[in-house]
Amino acid sequence: MAEPLLVLQAIHKSFGGAPALRGANLEICPGEIHGLVGENGAGKSTLINIATGVLQPDSGAIVLAGENCALASPRQAAARGIAVVHQEADLFPQMSLAENMLLERGLARTRWGLIDWRGVRREAAENLAALGEQFDVQAPAAGLSVGRRMVSGIAAAVAQQARILFLDEPTSSLTMREIESLFERLRTLRDQGVAIIYVSHRLEEVLELCDRVTVMRDGETISTRPVRELNLDQIVSAMVGRDMSGLTVRRSATPGAPLLCVKNANDVTGVFLDVSLDIRAGEIMGMYGFVGAGRSEFAQSLFGLRPMSGEVSVNGVTLRTGATRRAIRAGLAYLPEDRLVQGVFRSHSLRANAGVAALRSLGKQRAVASSDSPQTGRPDGAFLAFLRRLPRFGWISARAERALAENVVSEMRVRAVSIEQPIATLSGGNQQKVVFGRWQAMRPRVLL
Known part of the structure; x- marks a missing residue:
């Protein structure tokens, strides 16, 4: 194998006294695709941010092409040939896709110094075509799906001719065709000597x-090994620190009566048409489809975020669609696909994000916690009293809000220094735990 192109040696990084990295090491060679795996909170994102100049290590060394270096900013890392596409490709929503794709390295200019808009659009379209994709680069980025945002980010990074390319969960929202196209492109880049x-x-x-x-x-x-020496059980065991082979057990359940019934649902813009389904209590129903098939739009419509026609009932009671408050009151909860835009308030604390669903008329909603009566599934009197203390005369009880957030952290095993830290400082997986715990604390009848 060739000499390493990028080496991270004994990297330490702490946030507020809590260690995120404890002497982590990573060695990447040119012409290889190097997998980086670990559980949520293992330190993967922090290590990526250090390698790409977003964060600086507390201690340790970064060696690039045999020379020690300090990456003080993402711009400096990019200038040295290091590119990254994050799990949550954040774009400027009011700008076009073409502008977002080319903004980092600069928009094409005419001889008079003006922006060459035709050239910008052409270059962006060519970058997408290199990945086998074709969609409107003039469209505002606000209307793009998560999958298309990720594809555009990868296309822009590949077009920079980076020597080192970090991809953070690149396929989480891609179709099988997009994944196959991406893999083919990545193998081509590897053969050209790029370290991925x-x-x-x-x-x-x-x-x-x-x-x-x-x-x-x-x-x-924990380890770095050739993939030919590994299997799935070995990787999982290394990630969790114990032998996990043969521990996967599928638990059966006996579903109850229909709880959510949908008949002839139609999106007003035609994204989905004539959808009917029944979901029973105690049942997990999967809804599958490629990006653009209408899965997310259907869930958003049920939760009142998009207008739709058709009949919807929850536990036998007709639900008037089109208002999120009514959906919550009926017992629906929604975990969005796009956590970055629809799931969290990134500048707010973990505490505020954990309690945001319980701020309005909480005592009137079916809001319960782990103290539900096992016989009735209803909240006990003590916890209902706790919930009603949250909104009092339009004011929020800080003590009750903290207690709710601490319960979410405990129940969901969120890895955080404090409930007061900005949620944006948590790993993506821990942010998702907070969003899930936010709704779990409400004990919804139907979780979308």
Whole structure:
């Protein structure tokens, strides 16, 4: 194998006294696809941010092409040939896709110094075409799906001719065709000598695509091995720190009566048509479809975020669609696909994000916690009294809000220094735990 192109040695990083990295190591060679795996909170995102100049390590060394270097900013990292596409590709919503794709390295200019809009659009379209994609680069980025945002970010990064390319969960919202096209492109880049770091929770993809795999756990590097020496059970065992082979058990359940019934649902813009389904109590129903098939739009419509026609009932009671408040009152909860835009308030604390669903008329909603009566499924009197203390005369009880947030952290095993830290400082997986715990604390009848 060739000499390493990028080496991260004994990297330490702490946030507010809590260690995120404990002497982590990563070695990447040119012409390889290197898998980086670990549980939520293992330190993968922090290590990526250090390698790309977003964060600076407390201690340790970064060696690039055999020379020690300090990456003080993402711009400096990009100038040295290091590119990254994050799990949550954040774009300027009011700008076009073409502008977002080319903004980092500068928009094309005419000889008079004006922006060459025709050239900008042409270059963006060519970058997408290189990945086998074709969609309107003039459209505002606000209307793009998560999948298309990710594809555009990858296309822009590839077009920069980066020597080192970090991909953070690149396939989480892609169709099978998009994934196959991406893998083909990544293999071509590898053959051209590019070093690719592929971060994913989809371990089957890691085994299929990568040449070597580094496993992280609790901020430490556990192992780096060729993929031919690994199988799925070995990777999982290294991630969790114990033998997990043969522990997967499928639990059966006996569903109850129909709880959510939908008949002849139609989106007003035609994204989905004539959808009918019944979901029973105690049942997990999967809804599958490619990006653009209308899955997310259907869930948003049920939760009142999009207008729709048709009949919807919850526990036998007709639900008037089109208002989120009515949906919540009926017992619906919604975990969005796009956590970045629809799931969290990034500048607010973990505490505020955990309690935001319980701020309005909480005592009148079916809001319960782990103290539900096992016989009735209803909240006990003590906890209902606790919930009613939250909104009093338009004011929020800070004590009750903290208690609710601490319960979410405990129940969901969120890895955080404090409930007061900005939720944006948590890993993506821990942010998702907070969003899930927010609704779990309400004990919804139907979780979308």
